Amino acid sequence: MNLAELCPCGNSRKAALCCAPFLDGSRQPATAEELMRSRYTAYTRADAAYLIATLHPSQRSVDDEANILAWAHNSRFTGLSVLKTKAGKAKDSDGLVEFVARFSDADGTYAHREISSFVKEDGKWWYVSAL
Numbered sequence: 001m002n003l004a005e006l007c008p009c010g011n012s013r014k015a016a017l018c019c020a021p022f023l024d025g026s027r028q029p030a031t032a033e034e035l036m037r038s039r040y041t042a043y044t045r046a047d048a049a050y051l052i053a054t055l056h057p058s059q060r061s062v063d064d065e066a067n068i069l070a071w072a073h074n075s076r077f078t079g080l081s082v083l084k085t086k087a088g089k090a091k092d093s094d095g096l097v098e099f100v101a102r103f104s105d106a107d108g109t110y111a112h113r114e115i116s117s118f119v120k121e122d123g124k125w126w127y128v129s130a131l
């Protein structure tokens, strides 16, 4: 990731001031939306370790890494739009983020719309699941 270029998550900020510090572990996302954006950025980099580390432990399965890597390596990520958030702020303990993630693969182009649920436990935001 070029830290001086705009962040892949579409937040109109340089990566160094957006998702990069989350992916390198130097900062924790303060909101559910920040975590959601950083997970999209992690997909653009096929960063399975970050995606698994931010997935709530109750939701993990043994083939997560293989699935993430296969999908990320076969897809080209072309943009993210956050449509709506509910709670998920620094003082909340759960939240929802509705978004559209655009990507393409050998078979076509896609706009994946999802409402993701997040929880904050022990001061850390986790992705739980799609509603």
Ligand SMILES: [Zn+2]
Residues within 6 Å of the ligand: 007, 008, 009, 010, 011, 015, 018, 019, 020, 037, 038, 041
């Ligand atoms: Zn970002």
